[in-house]
Amino acid sequence: MRIINHPILGEAAPRKNITFNFNGEEMTGFSGEPIAAALRANNIIIHRYTRKFHSPRGVFCAIGRCTDCVMIVNGRPNVRTCVTALEEGMTVTTQYGAGGGA
Amino acid sequence: MSFDLMVIGAGPAGLSAAAEAASHGLKVAVFDENALPGGQLFKQIHKFFGSKEHKAKMRGIDIGIELLEETDSLGVKVFLNSPVVGLYKNREIVVRQKETVRHFKADSIIVATGASENLLPFDGWTLPGVMGAGAAQTMMNINRVKPGNRVLMLGSGNVGLVVGFQLLQAGCELVAIADAAPRIGGYGVHASKLTRTGVPFYLSHTIMRAEGRENVTGVVIGQVDENWQHIPDTEKHFEVDTICLAVGLSPSAQLLKMAGCKMSQNGTPVCDKSGETSLYNIFAAGDVSGIEEASSAMIEGRISAAAAAKKLGFISEKSFQKRSGELDAALSELRQGMFAPQNRNAPLEKTDEGFNISKSLLKKGYITEEEISEYPGFKPGAGIRPVIECTQNIPCDPCRDICPKGCIKVENIVSLPVYDENTNCTGCGLCVAACPGQAIFLTDDRPGKVEEGKVAITIPYEFLPLPEKVGPGMAYDRSGAPLCPAYVSKIQESAFLGKTPLVTFVVPKNMAMRARFWKAV
Numbered sequence: 303m304r305i306i307n308h309p310i311l312g313e314a315a316p317r318k319n320i321t322f323n324f325n326g327e328e329m330t331g332f333s334g335e336p337i338a339a340a341l342r343a344n345n346i347i348i349h350r351y352t353r354k355f356h357s358p359r360g361v362f363c364a365i366g367r368c369t370d371c372v373m374i375v376n377g378r379p380n381v382r383t384c385v386t387a388l389e390e391g392m393t394v395t396t397q398y399g400a401g402g403g404a
Numbered sequence: 405m406s407f408d409l410m411v412i413g414a415g416p417a418g419l420s421a422a423a424e425a426a427s428h429g430l431k432v433a434v435f436d437e438n439a440l441p442g443g444q445l446f447k448q449i450h451k452f453f454g455s456k457e458h459k460a461k462m463r464g465i466d467i468g469i470e471l472l473e474e475t476d477s478l479g480v481k482v483f484l485n486s487p488v489v490g491l492y493k494n495r496e497i498v499v500r501q502k503e504t505v506r507h508f509k510a511d512s513i514i515v516a517t518g519a520s521e522n523l524l525p526f527d528g529w530t531l532p533g534v535m536g537a538g539a540a541q542t543m544m545n546i547n548r549v550k551p552g553n554r555v556l557m558l559g560s561g562n563v564g565l566v567v568g569f570q571l572l573q574a575g576c577e578l579v580a581i582a583d584a585a586p587r588i589g590g591y592g593v594h595a596s597k598l599t600r601t602g603v604p605f606y607l608s609h610t611i612m613r614a615e616g617r618e619n620v621t622g623v624v625i626g627q628v629d630e631n632w633q634h635i636p637d638t639e640k641h642f643e644v645d646t647i648c649l650a651v652g653l654s655p656s657a658q659l660l661k662m663a664g665c666k667m668s669q670n671g672t673p674v675c676d677k678s679g680e681t682s683l684y685n686i687f688a689a690g691d692v693s694g695i696e697e698a699s700s701a702m703i704e705g706r707i708s709a710a711a712a713a714k715k716l717g718f719i720s721e722k723s724f725q726k727r728s729g730e731l732d733a734a735l736s737e738l739r740q741g742m743f744a745p746q747n748r749n750a751p752l753e754k755t756d757e758g759f760n761i762s763k764s765l766l767k768k769g770y771i772t773e774e775e776i777s778e779y780p781g782f783k784p785g786a787g788i789r790p791v792i793e794c795t796q797n798i799p800c801d802p803c804r805d806i807c808p809k810g811c812i813k814v815e816n817i818v819s820l821p822v823y824d825e826n827t828n829c830t831g832c833g834l835c836v837a838a839c840p841g842q843a844i845f846l847t848d849d850r851p852g853k854v855e856e857g858k859v860a861i862t863i864p865y866e867f868l869p870l871p872e873k874v875g876p877g878m879a880y881d882r883s884g885a886p887l888c889p890a891y892v893s894k895i896q897e898s899a900f901l902g903k904t905p906l907v908t909f910v911v912p913k914n915m916a917m918r919a920r921f922w923k924a925v
Contacts, residue, residue, distance in 0.1 A: 305548045309573050309868045310449045310463070310903050314548055339547035347532040347619050358618050360532025361551075364539035366437070367520050370530075384542075385438070 303343050320390040337383035337394055338371050349373050349383060353399030373397045407433045409712055410497060410510040412488045412659065415443020416698040417690025418516035419471045421705035426478035428713035434480060435499055437487035442468040443518055445698060447545040450566050451840035453800040455817055457734050458699045461802040461838045491659040493683045512685040512712040515660055516705060519653035519691035527613035533620030537567040537650035544574040552646025556623050557581045558611055559650030562590035567650060569597050573866060578603050579642045582625045584610040584632060587766040591743065592796050593841025599769035600921040602884035607767055612639060614647055623647050655692045678711030679704060685715060696745060703735045741797040741818040756797050757820055770882035771795060773918065780822040784917050788831040788848040792821045794841060802838040836864050837901035847916045859916040860893055865907040870895055871924060879911045879919035887919055888912065
């Protein structure tokens, strides 16, 4: 899903590859990119399930407005993954409901 | 901390306001919730319309870089990761920075908080894979990740059309553009860029449902009648993993409401000509004061900043009159033509010049051969010459400005361009690359340059991979239908073309006025 070469934006500038943990699985992404972008590149598009109806949600606005993409990041729930930078060793977990515990 | 002027929002309007104010000597601070300045400007990778003074034919991303250089050089202080969470009528703001909340005060405030995308509920609309068109743009143009592989776009306004084209540029497949309205809402030239590559339009169609249990696996659209009611048995199914919604924008005016600004019924603040709200020295500029193009937002920002500078005594009444006169003139130019805010719901029937607007263009996204021959830019003939397929009154004139031989006339900014046959087109191709609508082509049948009985057609080609020289391929017509085999004779790339490569392909002469796209086979 990565856009390596683009007709207008050119070749992607080299970025630092890092590893992070998604639901117990090790994945790679670029340091500093939004968590949501790294997940999309790894073909993960379900970010959370809603509290009442357990329906899946993913990226909707991608600019930190709608909060549809929130997940548990390093143990903290309700983190907007579209505007939160990915860091080495981060733990990213699918959020169920308000994320207050299983 | 206190400032002469605080600007809320570092998008096109906010940065322009900050630059203008700082140039008049004000001490300016800009606050933005994001980690990077620019708002939505850096994801606009297409060329803007307008005139030189509106930065026409520059891409949004390059305008953004230029604006940041301007604010930097003028010493504007930009606070990033700093959402403004409170605005008060005595011109104080409250800003959240990390885990703390800070308080700032200024003599004047310009609110340039922009807009957010509208959403449209339908069965399955909350599934992962349904997203705003702007979200798709952020994913591909900023984060450089494809939002999906196969996409359906709902909405044929300029956002839907422009983002649709950018999806193709990112390597996604665009299966269709649907719109409940009976005609394409955005510029015809934007639609035609898509149609000739094979993207179909479904007007008077809306989404019935998104399919999929955990994420989008398909979409069903259906026809609606003039009362927006579904017509049974008109459903069409597409296998897609992504559905993009381009169904309009709404002003992000929460702060203005909070401060107690008088609001109008449509959710925008009531402002005077300079953008000043009902609250003294609090201004609104850009999309928050009414949805328009980024080009207008940038001028609005400057108008408000000049007014603030005058009110605070940084510039004299006389120099304010001069500056605001220039800015008002530039803004009113952009607000002309058939897509101007005041004409939003007017029927599109005739151009200012009296030509019929193509019905096919409004319904299907391309002009038919019978229709195109009406227009003044379309003059088939021998030799090398531009063929200008610009058929709606849009404020835009880079084709005239860039031609070194003066071959193209544009009477006033919204007039249809006219090719003057008494000039000497050299075939430089600058107009082809400069046209933000990609509506200009060159035809060349000069003996000695092009084989007997053939014609070379030059098109703008902003896709990867570029064709191989003498590569075999197929020519396509305006509707995206294959026409005939065509080989590529020339590929041009240079800094003068502004990242719009030109591809020249050769077809039989009778295809000269039909072939408008090329694909490899």
